Amino acid sequence: MQIVRTLSELRQALRATEKPAFVPTMGNLHEGHLALLRLAKPQGDVAVASIFVNRLQFLPHEDFDSYPRTWEADCAKLEAAGCDVLFAPRETDLYPEPQTFKVHPDPRMADILEGQFRPGFFIGVATVVMKLFQAVFAGHAQGVAAFGKKDYQQLMVIRQLVRQFALPIQILAGETQRTPEGLAMSSRNGYLSEAERVEALQLSLALRGLAQTALSLGPSWPERQQALEQSFMNQLQARGWQPDYLTVRRRADLQVPGAHEPPQSWVVLGAAKLGQTRLIDNFEI
Numbered sequence: 001m002q003i004v005r006t007l008s009e010l011r012q013a014l015r016a017t018e019k020p021a022f023v024p025t026m027g028n029l030h031e032g033h034l035a036l037l038r039l040a041k042p043q044g045d046v047a048v049a050s051i052f053v054n055r056l057q058f059l060p061h062e063d064f065d066s067y068p069r070t071w072e073a074d075c076a077k078l079e080a081a082g083c084d085v086l087f088a089p090r091e092t093d094l095y096p097e098p099q100t101f102k103v104h105p106d107p108r109m110a111d112i113l114e115g116q117f118r119p120g121f122f123i124g125v126a127t128v129v130m131k132l133f134q135a136v137f138a139g140h141a142q143g144v145a146a147f148g149k150k151d152y153q154q155l156m157v158i159r160q161l162v163r164q165f166a167l168p169i170q171i172l173a174g175e176t177q178r179t180p181e182g183l184a185m186s187s188r189n190g191y192l193s194e195a196e197r198v199e200a201l202q203l204s205l206a207l208r209g210l211a212q213t214a215l216s217l218g219p220s221w222p223e224r225q226q227a228l229e230q231s232f233m234n235q236l237q238a239r240g241w242q243p244d245y246l247t248v249r250r251r252a253d254l255q256v257p258g259a260h261e262p263p264q265s266w267v268v269l270g271a272a273k274l275g276q277t278r279l280i281d282n283f284e285i
Contacts, residue, residue, distance in 0.1 A: 003085075038082070040172055106160060133169060267284050
């Protein structure tokens with residue numbers, strides 16, 4: 001596995017490549033990241049991963065400085081999974097000057113759910129992804145990039161970004177990887193205590209319960225949406241959680257589905273804080 005730091009080194013490493021297969025990460029890797037690499041690798045002629053903790057997508061009170069950096073373990077995992085090129089820029093390599101030009105996603109998708117509780121988050125995500133895409137795919141007629149469904153709203157934003165900017169990149173969606181108990185794998189799971197790790201399963205159980213209730217109501221679901229979503233949030237709150245949202249949305253644009261839209265087009269999403277750790281999860285119905 002070749003490790004490169006600068007844009008010029010990366011482009012030199014990919015000079016003879018026809019179709020890069022790319023997986024962007026912030027490091028602290030787990031099986032979910034490696035599954036994305038294994039998904040993307042057969043679709044291209046060189047497998048590229050990046051490790052960069054992007055300051056632009058952290059709010060001032062969030063964990064940028066304390067976000068886990070596990071460089072040696074990450075390199076070993078990527079190499080074992082078949083990564084050919086690892087792009088690991090320093091902040092000054094990717095942002096050599098203040099990033100005053102930024103990508104502002106459609107607020108109808110980016111200012112709801114995660115965007116409501118983390119203002120500006122998707123501006124930071126879209127900006128760094130656009131910059132990474134330019135770094136990896138410049139000079140190539142085509143490419144693929146893999147993102148996980150665990151960050152469902154992020155996946156939708158990136159798909160829209162690629163479509164509206166007419167980028168020659170195919171976006172692959174990787175299924176959420178879970179522990180044997182059913183906990184969605186996340187870099188932030190490392191913040192959980194042993195007891196919190198057991199309790200963390202309640203978020204996915206609440207989402208499944210919400211989905212089953214919505215399905216049982218059929219076309220009358222929209223009339224009772226807010227009350228039922230609040231009911232499941234209250235159940236989590238009674239267990240000591242601080243829920244931000246639990247909701248049923250349309251997969252395509254994350255808006256509330258209409259009364260007669262088929263459940264096969266729905267996704268349930270949730271975010272809640274357990275102790276000091278904020279967790280997200282979702283299920284496609």
